[in-house]
Amino acid sequence: QSALTQPASVSGSPGQSITISCTGTSSDVGGYNYVSWYQQHPGKAPKLMIYEVSNRPSGVSNRFSGSKSGNTASLTISGLQAEDEADYYCSSYTSSSLVVFGGGTKLTVL
Amino acid sequence: QITLKESGPTLVKPTQTLTLTCTFSGFSLSTSGVGVGWIRQPPGKALEWLALIYWDDDKRYSPSLKSRLTITKDTSKNQVVLTMTNMDPVDTATYYCAHWEYSSSSFDIWGQGTMVTVSS
Numbered sequence A: 001q002s003a004l005t006q007p008a009s010v011s012g013s014p015g016q017s018i019t020i021s022c023t024g025t026s027s028d029v030g031g032y033n034y035v036s037w038y039q040q041h042p043g044k045a046p047k048l049m050i051y052e053v054s055n056r057p058s059g060v061s062n063r064f065s066g067s068k069s070g071n072t073a074s075l076t077i078s079g080l081q082a083e084d085e086a087d088y089y090c091s092s093y094t095s096s097s098l099v100v101f102g103g104g105t106k107l108t109v110l
Numbered sequence B: 001q002i003t004l005k006e007s008g009p010t011l012v013k014p015t016q017t018l019t020l021t022c023t024f025s026g027f028s029l030s031t032s033g034v035g036v037g038w039i040r041q042p043p044g045k046a047l048e049w050l051a052l053i054y055w056d057d058d059k060r061y062s063p064s065l066k067s068r069l070t071i072t073k074d075t076s077k078n079q080v081v082l083t084m085t086n087m088d089p090v091d092t093a094t095y096y097c098a099h100w101e102y103s104s105s106s107f108d109i110w111g112q113g114t115m116v117t118v119s120s
Helices: none
Strands: A009-012 A018-023 A035-040 A047-050 A064-069 A072-077 A086-093 A099-101 A105-109 B003-007 B018-025 B034-041 B048-054 B059-061 B069-074 B079-084 B093-101 B106-110 B114-118
Touching: A009 A018, A018 A086, A018 A105, A035 A064, A035 A072, A035 B106, A047 A064, A047 B106, A072 A086, A099 B048, B003 B093, B003 B106, B018 B034, B018 B093, B018 B114, B034 B079, B048 B069, B048 B079, B048 B093, B059 B069, B079 B093
Parallel strands: A009 A105
Antiparallel strands: A018 A072, A035 A047, A035 A086, A064 A072, A086 A099, A086 A105, B003 B018, B018 B079, B034 B048, B034 B093, B048 B059, B069 B079, B093 B106, B093 B114
C-alpha cells in the first residue's frame, strides 16, 4: 500500500483559513468514511483532531473541520492561531483492513 | 482515563530483534471494539503504521514489514508486545503505541513514544 499524498507544507496568517489535502485511492480514502487527521507538535505524540472524515473528538476546537470528495480528503483550519503551527497527518482505513498514513504537512503560521 | 506507555531498549544492534511493550490502562483488550496499534516515526520523517491487534486477537500488519513483525497481547497484564526482527539502521525511529477505536477506525489515544536507535 502506498502512503496517502499530502502537500509538504502550507502556511497562513493568523485569522486566516487554510486547507490541507490528502489524496488516496478508491481502496482507502475514496472507499471508506474512515479518514482521520492528527496534529503533532515538535517532540510530542500525535493527537487525533478529526475522525470519520468530519467528526471532532471532545475537546477539539470547532475551528478544525474535515471533508471528503472522491479520493481526496481535506482538513480545514479556520481562524488560524499561532498554536496551530504543527505537522498534520491524515490516515485512512483500507480495503485490506489495514491502516495507511499520509506523508505529513507542515503548517506554518506566519 | 485511557493511558498507554511504551517500553523497551533504546539501542539495538543491526540484525538483532527488537521487542517493545505497550502497557495500558483505562480499557481492556477483551472488550469488543478495542484494538491497540503500533506506529513509528523516523527522525524528521512521517508516521508509518506497523501493526494492529484487536480484542478478538485478529492481527493486521503493514505489508512492507509483515515478514518481520509479530504483535501479541496479554489481556491479564494489559500489555501488547511488538517484535521486529532483523533490525537495520533505517529502523531507527520513535515507536508509538495507540488505542484503536474500532467504530471510528482511528487512533484516539497515543502513548508518549519511545526512541529506538539501531547502531553497532
